[in-house]
Amino acid sequence: MTTFLLIIIYLAFISLxxxxxxxxxxxxVMQKDLGAPLESAGLLFMTVAGGTIISSLVSGSILKRFGTGKVTFVSCLMTALALVGFQFSPSIVWLVVCAVPLGLGAGAVDSGLNNYVAAHYKAHHMSWLHSFWGVGATMGPVIMAQFIAGDLSWRSGYLAIAGIQLALAVILLMTLPIWSKVKSGPKAKENELQESTVSGKVEASKPLQVKGVKLALFTFFFYCSIEAAMGLWGSSFLVNAKGVSPADAARWVSLYWGGITVGRFITGFITFKVSNLLLIRWGQLIALCGAVLLFMPLPTVFTLIGFMLVGLGLAPIFPCMLHETPARFGKHHSQSIMGFQMAFAYTGSTFMPPLFGFIASKTSIGFFPVFALVIAAAMLLSSERLNSLLRKKALEKEIKAV
Known part of the structure; x- marks a missing residue:
């Protein structure tokens, strides 16, 4: 039963x-069909992201009241109906309206499933879970391209993906009774033991008052900032600053995303032998080394290697940090903290890439390596300060116990 539910969760992350x-x-194609300005895509993206941030922030109380299974089902249904709305939207205004439930549904699913897997399953499942998100993110454009290339409209592509979401919503509805039964696995028992040693006297405090939470939030913020910035501006940097052809630049950026997806799949196996903390630290160091290669005035081939290193370095960081949440802060607070973490993560990916766009417009796209290097260093610094704080906290408890 536990394995069957895990398969459902993997499918949910593909759909996410x-x-x-x-x-x-x-x-x-949408812009031409709707006669919308080019920048309208940014408005849609920001609307979806805004809904995701809001639902992530309130997900803790909602999930505690209704349970992960029910919230995941309703959220999946919301995203499916929103995608159907995209298919029928006659103007950009209606697309913005439909973008609201799309974002709200995505944030609740993301926060809920991340915390559920962190609380009930081992670390390798979290890494594989996020590699399945990469599978979905890769499949989306492929499906859309097939409909556009086949002389069908973008609307048919949205409708097809909405159909996949609706099918998953039906599956989630049928499996609702299973969610409440998966509560007593070894991972859950492990978290219960950690609860007494990690959360201690902060049991009655608010989640944001738990020591170390704010440092964790900033680590998530910086992680998603560099992940999104590399994906959005990497190609422009290669073309305009390094003289790489647009086609080759697109291939290298796709390899950057592929490195993250494949790296997470491989990380799932590495977690059997290596702790989350070590994977997070080494991933951040590798990403920092990649950013240094981008920054240094070396031949273009080293810049391309830098892109690969950043992608491979980022691969284990996000899932391992998520999986450490109950261990770091206690299961009692983990769901609420998970929601805050996802909200900060989405805030980084939403606002930092446009911030660099503004900086580049005033300076040069050649400033991109400096931006990436600063963000990577800030991520490592906040993560190491968090580790130091938690080690000091654990040591103080050991001394008091003696």
Whole structure:
């Protein structure tokens, strides 16, 4: 039963990734069809992201009241109906309206499933879970491209993906009784033991008052900032600053995303032998080394290697940090803290890439390596300060126990 539910969760994460990448693939056709300004895609993206941030922030109380299974079902249904709305939207205004439930549904699913897997399953499942998101994010543009290339409209592509979401919603509805039964696995028992040693006297405090939480939030913020910035501006940097052809630049950026997806799949196996903390630290160091290669005035081949290193370095960081949440802060607070973490993560990916766009417009796209290097260093610094704080906290408890 536990394995069957895990398969359902993996499918849910594929569906979570599907809508995330189709707007960019469909926008050139959508813009022409709707007669919308080019920058309208940014408005849609910000609307979806805003809904995701809001639902992530309130997900803790909602999930505690209704349970992960019910919230995941309703959220999946919301995203499916929102995608159907995209298919029928006659103007950009209606697309913005439909983008609201799309974002709200995505944030609740993301926070809820991340915390559920962190609380009930081992670390390798979290890494594989996020590699399945990459599968969905890769499939989305492929599905949309097939409909556009086949003389069908972008609307048919959205409807097809909505159909996949609706099918998953039906599966989730049928499996609702299973969610409440998966509560007593070894991972859950492990977290219960950690609860007494990690959360201690902060049991009655608010989640944001737990020591170390704010440092964790900033680590998530910086992680998603560099992940999104590399994906959005990497190609422009290679073309305009390094003289790489647009086609080659696109291939290298796709390899950057592929490195994250494949790296997370491999990380799932590495977690059998290596702790989350070590994987997070080494991933951040590798990403920092990649950013240094981008920054240094070396031949273009080293810049391309830098892109690969950043992608491979980022691969284990996000899932391992999520999986450490109950261990770091106690299971009692983990769901609420997970929601805050996802909200900060989405805030980084939403606002930092546009911030660099503004900086580049005033300076040069050649400033990108400096931006990436600063963000990577800030991520490592906040993460190491968090580790130091938690080690000091554990040592103080050991001394008091003696």
């Amino acid at each position: 990734g599907l809508p995330d990448s189709i707007l960019g693939a469909a926008w050139p």
